[in-house]
Amino acid sequence: MRATTGGVARWIGGPCAIILVTSFVIYVALTFAPGDPVAQILGSRSSPEQRAELARELGLNLPLLVRYWHWLTGALTGNFGISTTFRQPVANILMPRIATTIYLVAYSALIILAVGISLGSVGGVSRRLRPYVSALIGFGIALPGYVAALVLVSIFAVYLGWFPTFGAGAGFLDRIWHLTLPAISLAIGWTAYVAQISAAAVREEEGREHVMTARARGLPPALIFRKHILRNAAAPIITASGLSVAGLVAGAVVVETAFAIDGVGSLVVKSVSAKDYDVVVAISVLIVAVFVVMNTLIALLHNIVDPHRKASDS
């Protein structure tokens, strides 16, 4: 019983607390940010009375903590405020864009996991291919997403004409087709990172004595790799993969802008420039929430793959 309450506190309470604190920090930071939302809405030719009126309506004259409390209770019921540029509830603007960004991030995550772990495994196991894999990884890490995006566009969209140059598409297949180049550009850097960590972990595990035992017992190489090398290298690979997927959400900011995709990432850039702070706060808290949840998942997975903890539980 105590273990379960402790578990709930640790796995749910902790992340919630972090999200709460960061949402407060973000809210306060953007409240003090330059720019007056009232002037933004009413325009510069409004009278002081009009402004005072609207400020009262928006609750801007209330103490900070009270305003945050209002925002928080609103946010928990899906009300993230009003966008000053779109003059619509923030939630309405976000919904369709979140779907697009989820497609993009999920697509990239698949690429990262599949390519990153395979490439890392090859580099970790094969002495012959190791230098080439390292070079590839070094290049991938040094390739910024915005440069990768333009290189891919100029080859596969402009020159070969296989993929569209911008937009997110509608419907499943059309989306996949539109998002292929963006997903690859978004994935490259993180794929290289996951590959680098995987290669080091696989290489280290491959040299362990118990792997020699497995070989000495005549086990098939594929089984040895899966069960005694990759499985043992899982912990750092899980960490790297989780961090990558969490980082993708923020990386979408650049790639969505590069491909003119109407997602959450490009929206945050536009909104922050337009001083549309309700939108910025909502997206930031959303991204932080994904980030924190990912980190919690990493920790949970670590617990599952480690028999020391499994055994002491039973």
Next chain:
Amino acid sequence: MTAFISPADRQAPRSGSADPLVLLLAAICLTIFLIAIVGPYLAPYSPEDADILSAGLGPSGAHWLGTDALGRDILSRLLVGARLSIAGASLIVALSTLFGVSIALACAWRGGILDSIMMSALNIVFAIPGLLIAVILSALMGAGFWPPVIALTVVYVPFIARVIRSAALRERRRAYVDACQIAGFSSWRINLRHIAPNIGSIILAQATITFGAALMDFGAISFLGLGIQPPQAEWGLMVAEGRSELLEGSYQLSMSAGLMIIITVIVFNVLGERISDRYGRA
């Protein structure tokens, strides 16, 4: 008296002679910095002089890398652009190393409440993806060179502080630190004259690797239309400016600026890796 000499010599390279690859990379680094300094004097044309008559030219004897949509010489813009890009990345690295190392040394030295408060504060920053902080902060601070520099410094300080703090904690537990304290040296002196130099190679390696990331992120901010504004020349901005020409099949502008970023980042990353391999990992 010998007891008080901090063991700086233990970080001497494991093999005697200098690694030729490190020398080569260091030479390239130096060249890149040199270009950033003297680039504007090498540039054959003025980087901001538009000339509609010679817009969008391919590479030729007069314009080695061609011209952009406004007829500006790409090579000149690349050479001049090195200044802002390299200066931006260098300042980010210098500032975040300065703050990160100071925080790390203070936390490792004092421990206790200061350490817990500092580390929780940094953990909050860690809970927000770095690029998001950078984009929001530099947008809030407006256009210009300093907003992205300050924003990215805020992003990198926690990373540097965390690595250096654990190195400093390890160093603090060594016997010579006790010896210094018993000898009555001030905390400042012990930290600045003994602990900091002894973890110097870790700081250097961390700073070198941060440089690559800083250069890419600084470019990303200008790519997004924040920070550096046209008509100034900066590599990330040039990549963005080349986008429309790219769709028409002329790729020199984006690719030459992109290539400069990639080469610089690779050189610094490999150099950083070599330094940390050679002097032991953090």
Next chain:
Amino acid sequence: MTNAIEIENLRIDLPRSGFRKRVPVINDLNLCIEEGEAVGLVGESGSGKSMTTRAIMHLLPDGAQRSGSVRYRGQEIADFDRRTLALYRSRDLGVIFQDPRAHINPLWTIGDFLVEAVVANRQMLRAEATDRAIALLAQVGISNGSQRIQQYPHQLSGGLLQRVMIVSALMPSPAFILADEISTALDVTVQSEVMAILSELRQSNRLGMLFITHDLDLAAAVTDRLAIMYAGSIVEVGPSHEISTAPKHPYTAALMASRPSLTEVRRLQTVPGRPISAFEAGNGCVFASRCSFAAARCSVERPLARQEKDRSVACHFAADLAPAISVAASQ
């Protein structure tokens, strides 16, 4: 009697940091083991004992270069195809490693470790293999086998884990056991228990064995013949009781003089000098640099192994030195 394993003129060169070319770690090694026979391989750390077992398993480190011949039941193992090699390793050999904690994957249960090889090589079904594992665990003195197989390695003591390792080697009913310093990590009481178990199992199953240790007395107690190894080659071979009472090679004598006595308390006489590896030995006798009887000839000419009845000694002066050596050994 036929030979189970024949090693002839084996030489192994390995890449080594700080050296441009590969360096030898096994040099001109000859050894035969008959079916059902137990041979002890005795030598100081670094002499190449483990490398010899790896040569028998045909599992050398990356970049190793091998010459000479290792035959199993008359067949050259280097010529085995992948399938034959897998079967040879899994069914003919049973390997017990020195450090069970490192040689058993910590992430899988004991039961999984015991059955995985025989199941993967289609020798048995899982259920059948589990029953056999529990039965063998009982034979080595682990009575609660059905609970043990659900545990993870970190939940077992070193002695228990070593028995698990022995069971894993016996699972496929091999013809030949390679036991590499299996007792070194155990404390003395556990050590003698494990040795007793192994000897019993060996006799009841008529297993051949290569028993590796640096403990000459222990080896003499559990084996039929001893081979004394130094710097990558074998310097003396003969029946265990003869070697341990009347050594002929100066190195064997020095080893005997350096073992702790059970009856009197005295300062240990170590073999003078530092043990060298095969690549450090020059053209002469491998032991020349530490031998107290060495003459000029010893450091320029490698002595060949001279066979005399069932003993063989690689020493130029073995015959002349016999009286002096027996004194040295008993000191």
